[in-house]
Amino acid sequence: MRLNYNHLYYFWEVVRQGGVVPAAEALDLTPQTISGQLKQFQSNFPEPLLQRAGRRLRLTLLGEQVFEHAQTMFAEVEALSMLADEGEAGTVRRLRIGAADAMPKMAVRALLEPALRQTPAPRLSVRELDLASLLEDLAHRRLDAVLADRPAASAGWARARSTLLETTELAIYVHPSLRGRLNGPFPDCLDGAPALLPGQSSYARRLLDQWLHHNGIRPEIVAEVDDSALMKSFGEAGFGFFTAPANHAPDIERQYGAIRLGSCKGVEERFYAITLDNVPPNADLSRWLGRFTGTD
Template structure:
């Protein structure tokens, strides 16, 4: 039987990245905590950590154990809260995986209807690479996944891709950088520095190919798995960056950048991936219906 005290100690070390800091938080000596972790690993029969310099890194088994431990203690906290309230407050937990290349404003707009449902819903968002999210979806740790691409072909994971909509692509930059660019869009892109979404993004290969077809030469100065980090660099004037045209007003207001222009030749697509062919979770249905009702309204092309 699983020792939950050991599981609690393991999670503390995993979150802290080391025994000493975790021991301080748990009010234990490092020697005692190390011994408890060793007993836990011996009981499970697999190593959960490996040393990387002065830090401890999770093994593959350790990452899996951490994901389950997080869920176990979250469920325990929900049970405690429910019982403390006399069982009066009941809610539906809706766990969503968000591929880290999906723009945050798009994710927010897609998920906003969940919190407007008549049922009490607790939204739990987990951001990660698509392959890891799909693995969690397969073992029902997630109710759905938001992605910029459908299920990868040839994957062993059973899942279904539900199109939510698509948007033209805008190119954005800090005002000072935009003022130095010469010509109308897309000619103004020539010679500019480009911030490119990471390899997990559908745009990673499509955007350079489009630029080549247009005869535009941009210098890629950074690649970003996290869309918000890419925009933060763009706000600082590091380069031009792409964003869905549907999110341009939000991006302009939040990051104080300007739009250089849009193209319909490149489109960002968004999908709800579920383990079921027919959506049954009320929150997943709300996301799908809201998106289809016009979230991605057509925008006028600038090129």
Template sequence: MDRLNYQHLFYFWNVAREGSVTRASEKLRLAQPTISGQLAVFEDAIGAQLLRKEGRRLTLTEKGRTVYNYADEIFALGRELTNTLKGRAGASGGRLSVGIADALPKLLVYRLIEPALRSQERPQVICHEDKVERLLAELSLHGVDLVLADAPATVSAGGRVYNHLLGQCGVAVFGAPALAAKYAPDFPRSLEGAPLLFPTPATALRRSLDLWFENRRICPEMRAEIEDSALMKTFAAAGVGLFVAPVAVTGEIERRYDVVRIGDLEGVTESFYAITVRRKMDHPAITAILESAQDLLTLA
């Protein structure tokens, strides 16, 4: 394949978005045989099947997902160019697609991404929240530009990925005022039998917490295991139990959820990583995130 036929790519992109040749034909106002024929020519030029039939819907193959993600970027850049030529505000910022591990504290995630929003390029930021494994798969297919996670990617993730340690942060125990008043005295021994909301076992923080409690022979009451950090704080605000969160966002947590910082868990830290592929290393918005993270994340 010497040259990419962008017209064929455009037809494929629309079929993938619509999920069927019929709907894509209606949208583009072209005959179905025309679209089907051009798709066949495009797949032949690519040398791989890009779409497969699942019931009444067409879905992307692995190769199709890769081509679709590139096409999405290509046509987004085309729209940005059109807007720039027409002098529309905010047209020159590009896009930054961020994959966010679902266990990460959302307040801290915002603080990490905020420098990109304030950067001179003013990119359009697109956030995807999911399991780390699925986000890393999207990263390898160029579906996202970087992944924010609480642990580095390992060789099992496949492909060439690069881990950037953004920093480490101490953690503290928080709770609604009534629970805080009860468990603050004699902290951390007061956590024996205390109602606690835990992150799920798959997270690095959970493994650190289990080890910390085991080493100190403290056994709290596990009231719930909650994957989403924002949902955990909502439970805690209602007085269901205590929870653990990074000290770097103490002020925001206390104001937003009306909870109190009871005490710090000495020796427990939470790490934060930005995971990228080499192709995206020169993205100015990613650079802004990497350069600002150390100021936010401290071992306080």
């Protein structure tokens, strides 16, 4: 039996992206196309590879074995592609970074800017996924480092080193069109106000919930949004107040027209670079991390 490479790739992406629809969006294909290819791939096996778990697809035991083989195979394909590029254009230095989807986009940009300003700068590759998937990619050495809003240990991963890159207070922002409808001083004016909050899985959300409870504030939650850029976009339209790092205030005010109401005292967001504990970093990774640790 000869497996179809494209079918295997679609299966791999469906598992990595967490479903048919997100995989279709990532590949710029229709969900119907992905589903059809997935069925053809499944027909090669005597048992199901995936099973429904609510709205998500979960790997069966056989599916886990197939996915593990696919992971190894596509890692080798990526390595071969890099080799081919280097053969065409000389030695190409790459810095492969994973950005956890809970990370604020502005924070990711700010943290990676020093890498782009290196002379000569490496070719930067940034992949955004959930933290668990990125840590798996890191373990298979498909990434050099992962940016996250929590250390690896808190994600149940003990085989890694977590380097603290930045600490900043969490702040509350609002569009001027909504500010006039908020009564009283900060933070009391947030009580009953429309709110755009990070998703429940976000580490920052847990800290924010504790701060709101401590201050006796019960906002009207309009939306819970995992994507920080989308949350700010809703905030720009005046749908509610939103949160973002305090040190990004100038960028947020300029890009989204929002104003900072105040800071959540005692609520700090911390951003980490997670690397493999037993693998020495390459020169570009060391230089980039050195900008934050003072060893550059």
